Amino acid sequence: MNSRAHILHQVRTALGRSEGQAAPELPPVRLSIPAVSVEARIASMIMRLEALAGRVYRVATPAAARAVVEETLANRTAVASNAPFLEECGIPQLPNVRSGIADRDQLREVCASAAVGISSADYGLADTGTLVMVSSPHEARMISLLPPTHIAVLPCSRLLTGLNQMFALLPSPASMTSSLVLITGPSRTADIEQILVRGVHGPGEIIVVLVG
Amino acid sequence: MPRQFQQHIHETLANRRLQEAIYTATGRLKDARLAVISENVLPEYQELRTQANALKKQAIDHLDYYLEQFQSNVEAHGGHVVFCKDGTEVADFVLSLAKERAAKLIVKSKSMTTEEIDLNERLEHHGLESVETDLGEYILQLAHERPYHIVAPALHKTRYDVADILTKGLNAPRDTVPENQAALARSVLRQKFLAADIGISGANFLVADSGAIVLVENEGNARLTTTAPKIHIAIAGIEKVIPRAQDLAVFLKLLARSATGQLLSVYTSFLSGPRREGEVDGPDEFYVILLDNGRTRLLPNRERRQSLYCIRCGACLNACPVYRKIGGHSFPWVYSGPIGAILTPQFMGVAEEPALPFASSLCGACAEVCPVKIDIPKVLLDLRSEVHKSEARRGKNRAEKLAFAAFGWLMRHPRAYEIGGRFAASLARIAVLNVGPVRAWLSERDLPPPPAHSFRQLWRQR
Numbered sequence: 001m002n003s004r005a006h007i008l009h010q011v012r013t014a015l016g017r018s019e020g021q022a023a024p025e026l027p028p029v030r031l032s033i034p035a036v037s038v039e040a041r042i043a044s045m046i047m048r049l050e051a052l053a054g055r056v057y058r059v060a061t062p063a064a065a066r067a068v069v070e071e072t073l074a075n076r077t078a079v080a081s082n083a084p085f086l087e088e089c090g091i092p093q094l095p096n097v098r099s100g101i102a103d104r105d106q107l108r109e110v111c112a113s114a115a116v117g118i119s120s121a122d123y124g125l126a127d128t129g130t131l132v133m134v135s136s137p138h139e140a141r142m143i144s145l146l147p148p149t150h151i152a153v154l155p156c157s158r159l160l161t162g163l164n165q166m167f168a169l170l171p172s173p174a175s176m177t178s179s180l181v182l183i184t185g186p187s188r189t190a191d192i193e194q195i196l197v198r199g200v201h202g203p204g205e206i207i208v209v210l211v212g
Numbered sequence: 213m214p215r216q217f218q219q220h221i222h223e224t225l226a227n228r229r230l231q232e233a234i235y236t237a238t239g240r241l242k243d244a245r246l247a248v249i250s251e252n253v254l255p256e257y258q259e260l261r262t263q264a265n266a267l268k269k270q271a272i273d274h275l276d277y278y279l280e281q282f283q284s285n286v287e288a289h290g291g292h293v294v295f296c297k298d299g300t301e302v303a304d305f306v307l308s309l310a311k312e313r314a315a316k317l318i319v320k321s322k323s324m325t326t327e328e329i330d331l332n333e334r335l336e337h338h339g340l341e342s343v344e345t346d347l348g349e350y351i352l353q354l355a356h357e358r359p360y361h362i363v364a365p366a367l368h369k370t371r372y373d374v375a376d377i378l379t380k381g382l383n384a385p386r387d388t389v390p391e392n393q394a395a396l397a398r399s400v401l402r403q404k405f406l407a408a409d410i411g412i413s414g415a416n417f418l419v420a421d422s423g424a425i426v427l428v429e430n431e432g433n434a435r436l437t438t439t440a441p442k443i444h445i446a447i448a449g450i451e452k453v454i455p456r457a458q459d460l461a462v463f464l465k466l467l468a469r470s471a472t473g474q475l476l477s478v479y480t481s482f483l484s485g486p487r488r489e490g491e492v493d494g495p496d497e498f499y500v501i502l503l504d505n506g507r508t509r510l511l512p513n514r515e516r517r518q519s520l521y522c523i524r525c526g527a528c529l530n531a532c533p534v535y536r537k538i539g540g541h542s543f544p545w546v547y548s549g550p551i552g553a554i555l556t557p558q559f560m561g562v563a564e565e566p567a568l569p570f571a572s573s574l575c576g577a578c579a580e581v582c583p584v585k586i587d588i589p590k591v592l593l594d595l596r597s598e599v600h601k602s603e604a605r606r607g608k609n610r611a612e613k614l615a616f617a618a619f620g621w622l623m624r625h626p627r628a629y630e631i632g633g634r635f636a637a638s639l640a641r642i643a644v645l646n647v648g649p650v651r652a653w654l655s656e657r658d659l660p661p662p663p664a665h666s667f668r669q670l671w672r673q674r
Contacts, residue, residue: 003297004295007508011276014511015274023274024274029458029462031461107492108406112402127475136490141494145432145435167460170457171457173422174423177488178485179439179482179491179494180482181481182479183479187478188431189347189431191346192347192371193233194237197391201402201433
């Protein structure tokens with residue numbers, strides 16, 4: 001008997017179940033979503049991110065977002081994702097910003113040396129200050145991971161109240177992507193004497209630009 | 213109590229610096245948890261615990277169903293599932309894959325499951341380099357030690373210890389500033405990530421309806437492990453399965469809060485299969501190893517089965533008055549604290565670890581903080597009774613049996629009880645009791661001073 005058959009047989013014998021026997025239906029998941037106004041969501045997102053030492057800018061227009069990003073970059077080298085919203089803001093056109101990369105090895109090389117990674121985000125979760133990153137041709141995983149600074153630019157309309165609303169909208173993330181990542185603040189560790197150190201592997205600095 | 217267990221305990225108790233380190237770290241984690249589960253911050257906390265318990269119960273009671281569902285969904289997304297009975301089978305699989313792909317360097321993110329089977333040692337024995345990338349685990353790998361705590365593995369190391377370890381392990385100039393130490397580890401490990409052929413992770417959850425694994429972390433090393441190399445292997449115990457992606461709305465709210473007092477950990481990755489068509493990055497190959505390694509032994513007993521609900525948050529360690537004194541390395545295996553006291557004897561066989569179920573005062577603090585409501589004291593009692601039965605069969609606890617028989621006889625004979633009590637009190641007064649087995653018992657405890665008059669005497673004088 002191979003290991004799979006052996007283990008499943010052990011499990012069934014122990015539980016008194018037979019092969020192919022279904023599990024009783026679970027009650028549907030209750031995802032209560034509080035009514036929170038857009039303004040309150042924005043305020044919560046800002047408060048939560050700042051509590052985690054993130055920086056947040058709120059601007060009115062895509063052009064203003066571009067200006068904030070340009071100023072923040074201060075001529076540092078950056079790599080931008082292929083997100084349509086970044087294009088809408090004109091961010092890939094900024095000086096020293098590489099964009100439009102579709103090859104993994106090339107992206108890896110660029111991300112490994114860039115000072116800043118610029119992405120959009122599919123959603124923001126207001127009650128925890130979280131960015132929701134769905135991997136796709138528009139958003140690579142490494143841009144929000146390898147460079148020491150991560151800038152995320154997203155419209156205010158993408159702010160959800162929290163996890164419950166996200167799981168209500170995306171009941172099955174695996175059907176659309178190989179990777180959904182929630183990012184809540186800068187990379188951190190407290191492994192040495194419980195002392196907080198930021199940026200141990202992922203970006204130590206996180207800047208979110210909310211547009212609209 | 214086995215000699216080694218006793219010796220570790222005495223060493224830990226005698227080490228004042230270590231005592232302070234354990235007490236401070238667990239205290240801080242305890243307080244951090246309390247701050248984020250309080251009624252005004254998370255009013256639905258108790259309801260979430262109840263739901264988490266019910267979901268785990270459903271998953272474990274129908275484990276075969278959810279494992280098969282998980283497997284077929286992983287395969288639908290182009291991944292592979294491998295069932296392994298033990299550490300040897302895991303190592304064989306990884307070694308043969310590494311050989312086929314000519315892989316030399318493996319990066320690893322934190323996984324208690326791989327600690328169970330000494331995976332690094334097994335792989336390095338065959339000439340592969342397997343590097344831990346979680347900062348605490350990396351430090352311990354350089355020091356050749358096992359984790360001290362489920363979520364804070366290097367809890368027992370000071371920054372000065374870490375400076376020594378890094379200097380020795382990396383030939384680097386000695387630096388005692390944690391920020392610089394972390395930066396050094398980052399730069400060394402970044403090169404490893406970029407050069408690695410295979411990334412090995414654990415999994416906090418296996419999501420049956422999605423064929424996905426979930427990784428919860430703060431540093432970003434698990435993201436790098438699962439993104440940079442072309443091959444990703446996740447290794448998880450079979451009990452990690454949960455029914456649905458939406459159930460994460462319950463578990464994610466509990467896990468980080470219970471572990472570190474965060475609302476969410478910095479990174480939560482939900483990964484299913486290799487990178488899809490059009491995705492720019494991500495691994496080309498995705499494997500999930502489902503490990504038994506003794507878990508199926510816990511299934512037949514309905515009461516004990518709940519031990520498998522554990523989501524490895526470490527809250528029971530921080531709450532436990534015993535763990536907070538004797539620390540993580542006194543425990544004989546990778547799992548320490550209350551959860552270790554119930555998992556280890558069940559994985560290894562109760563006869564192998566008969567002392568562990570007794571390493572508890574049964575105060576119930578562990579059950580109170582457990583996010584999935586495992587009734588640890590109940591399982592401990594159940595295990596104790598098994599230890600007693602097996603020892604009685606082998607005639608091991610005759611003296612104890614005799615003592616309790618004598619005590620029972622005394623309780624049934626008031627006159628004898630009274631004389632015996634007076635006798636014992638006078639012996640205690642002149643400290644004659646401090647001999648033999650009583651001496652061992654008294655070495656960690658103070659006997660209250662015997663009263664001048666017994667209750668019975670006072671009653672008569674009324």
